[in-house]
Amino acid sequence: MRILVFILTILLVLAFAASLLAGRVWIAPHDLFSGDIFSGRNLASLIVLDIRLPRTLLALMMGASLGLAGAVLQGLTRNPLAEPGLLGVSTGAALGAVIAIYFGVTAISVLAGPLFGLIGALAACALTFALGQGGTIALILAGAAVSSLTAAGIALALNFAPNPYAAYEIMNWLLGSLADKSWTQVFLVAPFVILGGALLATTGRALDALSLGEAQAESLGIDLNRLRLTVVAGTALAVGAATSVTGAIGFIGLVAPHLARPFVGYLPGRIMAPAALGGALLLILADIAVREIHLGPEIKLGVFTALIGAPFFFWLVLRLRKVAP
């Protein structure tokens, strides 16, 4: 596992640097290391420090949150198809942000969208947790119910959109993107992502024990109710906060744990760190790709991850069909 984490960290650093350099205006690598960028206010420094650095940091936080939460949820539910959206966190954040756009609150402050999104994510997860008391299956069903409720709310907002521009803005947000993000959003999201990530990181031992089923995990001293609460709260904070800024981005949370799993001997607790690093790596690479693919308007990040994620889903289904008895 150490070697995997080491390799992923190096790749992540390289991808991070590449993400600062790549885009409409290419920055030469030696500019990044010569210190020119950090000394004065020239065009290159403006692009790197004020546009690409916050964007890349957001990609890092979002990807890591998705990968980590995906690994934790797959461990908790012992279901390889689980992903962070399972608890209603993504659609909850989306509904919050959509409400902000719908009522024009976003016109007052750029922070209104993320704040409403965060509140939406937390509210959706709280509802899921309250409904899903008493077992993991109940939690999954509650998450599905909350997801469909919030999805209905989003559809309603689109239906009643006051003007085409609002509808366009809502659609745009739902597609998920890292374009035009600033330091304000990074500072808004970072504390929640760190807190949520820290909560999720404490669950490793319990998830390992859960490999043996709930009865044995409990006999090994695991408090299942507390574990569920930690997972829901951690996912709501980390993924909810990140989603409220970037919009819904799918598949990273599903894919990253699967890529890590065979390399660490399938133990859920050992998948967490590689999945977080892998999720961040995937999302940063996807974001670079989005910037480099020129087909008219910039392809939205959420659309891109869905496009490359869907074939993976097919592969997963085929593989599970083969593995299953």
Added chain:
Amino acid sequence: MSFLLAEHLRVTKGGRAILDDVSLEAGSGEFIAVIGPNGAGKSTLLSVLAGLTRPKSGEVSLDGKFFSEIPRKILAARRAYLPQNPLCEWPLSVERLVALGLTPHLPAFGGLPLQFAPAIGKALEACDLTSRRNQPVTTLSGGEFSRAMLARALVGEPEILIVDEPVTGLDPRHAMDCARRLSDYAAGGKLVIAALHDLTLAVRHAGRIVALKDGKVAGQGALTAALIGRVFDVEAEIRGEGEHASVTVLR
């Protein structure tokens, strides 16, 4: 030494009494077999004795301390519990599966500390799994898998081992091996409580029988033909003694 005391346990499910005024005492060095027909409440009794199911009334105490007063991690370190048909949800290696039994002893973070390697090696050896230690558990046979689970339960050297029907689905030789392992473990000064359907194994290896019927204790002590008759509504015969005893159900 540990001493487990259950007093006047009562458990109900959907208005039906699963356990009705069950009392039991047990101490280190004993191998107790819980027998009884399907639905007699064996699994529920074991789950209550393991501290996993809370009785509606009555209390279980360990060395004079009620279960409700013992922190779950401390209790987990002192007793191991194997449910009926234990499962493993991921294709872990045998060694990793066994190491999970150490969960209550491990620090909150990090890999497996080196000091635990001998314990894992010992548990693997005790269950004849040393050659299989790196094999995924999904590729094990039924007998090997149940041995791996037993090793998982034994690895923390719990003072109390509670096992629910460990020999179900095992062929005669593996069933016998399993019962012998349990009685050896009890002989080492631990308390073993196991639900058994195989009466021959019970009469050969268990030091004491607790017979349940309809949620009540129908009899305790040595296994006799009369007790089998009363509990299972059959006519049975016990031949031989000690390691050579066998139970035949006549009709």
